[in-house]
Amino acid sequence: MIVPDVSQNAAAVADHYDELDPVYRRVWGEHVHHGLWATGRETPAEAVEALVHAVGDRLRLMPGEACVDIGCGYGSTARQLALTHKVSVTGLTLSAEQARYAAAHPVPGVDIHLRDWLANGLSDASAAAAWAIESSEHMVDKQAFFAEAHRVLAPGGRLVVCAWLAETGASGWKVRHLLEPICREGRLPSMGMREDYEAMAMAAGFAIDDYEDVSQRVARTWTICARRLVKALLVDREIRRLALGGRNRISVLSFPRLILAYRTGAMRYGIFTLSKAR
Template identity: 80%
Template sequence: MIVPDISQDAVAVADHYDELDPVYRRLWGDHVHHGLWTTGRETAGEAVEALVDAVADRLELMPGQACVDIGCGYGSTVRRLAAGRGVRVTGFTLSHEQARYAAARHVPEVDIQVRDWLDNGLADSSAEAAWSIESSEHMVDKSRFFAEANRVLSPGGRFVVCAWLAEAGAAGWKVRHLLEPICREGRLPSMGTREEYEAMAAAAGFTVTGYEDVSRRVARTWMICAGRVVKAFLLDPETRRLGLGARNGIFVLSIPRLILAYRSGAMRYGIFTLSKVAENGRN
């Protein structure tokens, strides 16, 4: 597990997204996660929605199901799946700014809560499906992250996790110059490997039914972001002011690190499909 040399917690994560809220939306839009390219001809907007659809397909969502979005951001994923798949969704975010934005775009069957997933207050076995798109990285206690998902899901429920992952046995220079700074600058309390995630999921009571490394299909996200940041800083004084004057503006430094981390193999992007063991012992 990669751990930053300056500890991060839920307060730091909330502050990061609250302060950088206008920058994120100006540079990337309503989805705060990678895009997923298949043909390479997709726009960035199409690619981010493709990742959402890939998650939904792995969950095998059915109309009327009760679902949980752990780290729902601006609510774009829950709105897309509530409208397109007919599910009911409770979303969790630490950011008041993200929740405020989501509330202004409310759709039926969606409830957005500003609350830490590690203290979510949901009843046991109250959901049939759950997903986490790039939020597990921000969890202080990743074992508890999986344990809470298992508790909240009903027997046989599915859980899909899209995660930034560290290369197993990463060389010292990759840790020092790429992975540790990415954690520190991005307010990630830790970054795990595929093997560590699978071990924590199994310990929580999940069976790993699928895993896909889509690093090559998501990596161009950061080249697009880099181009947009340069353009915005040159041409948009407001974005330049927001970015350079922010306490969390140091995250801009992580963009070139992320590009190199993917190219060097120091960082991977994985999609886990998990299933809670059913009462009869089957998944």
């Protein structure tokens, strides 16, 4: 497990997304997660939606099921899956700005809450399916993240986790110059390896049904975001202010490190498909 030299907590994560809200929506989009390319000819928007479809397919969502979006961001993934699979979704985010945006874009069956997943208040066995797309990284206690998911899911429930992962056995320079700074700059309390996630999931009671490393299919996300950021810096005064003078400015300027982390293999992107026993 990679742990940054500066401790991160839920308040720091919330502040990060609240302050950089205009930057993220301009540079990364409403989904705030990677795109998934199959042919390489997809537009960035199509690739982002493809990742959502991949999650929905792995969850085998059925109409009428109650679902949970753990770390839902602006609620875009929850809205997409609710509309395409006819399910109801409860989403949780730490960011007040994200919750405000979600409230301004309502969809029937989607309910977004400003709440920490580690104190989610949801009932035992109340959901048939849950997903966490690039949110487990922000959890201070990742073992509790899995334990809460297991508690909230009904017997037979499914969980899909899309996660930023550290390369297994990453060399010292990759940890010092890429992985640890990415954790610090991105407000990640820690970054686990595949083996860490699988061990924590099994300790919480999950069966591991599948794992797929899609690093090469998502990596171009950061070159696209970097180009968008450069363009925004040139034309948008508010973006310049946040990127160059805000409290979380170091996060905005870390895109080259993320590009290099993927190209060197220091960082991986994995999709875990898990299930709770019936």
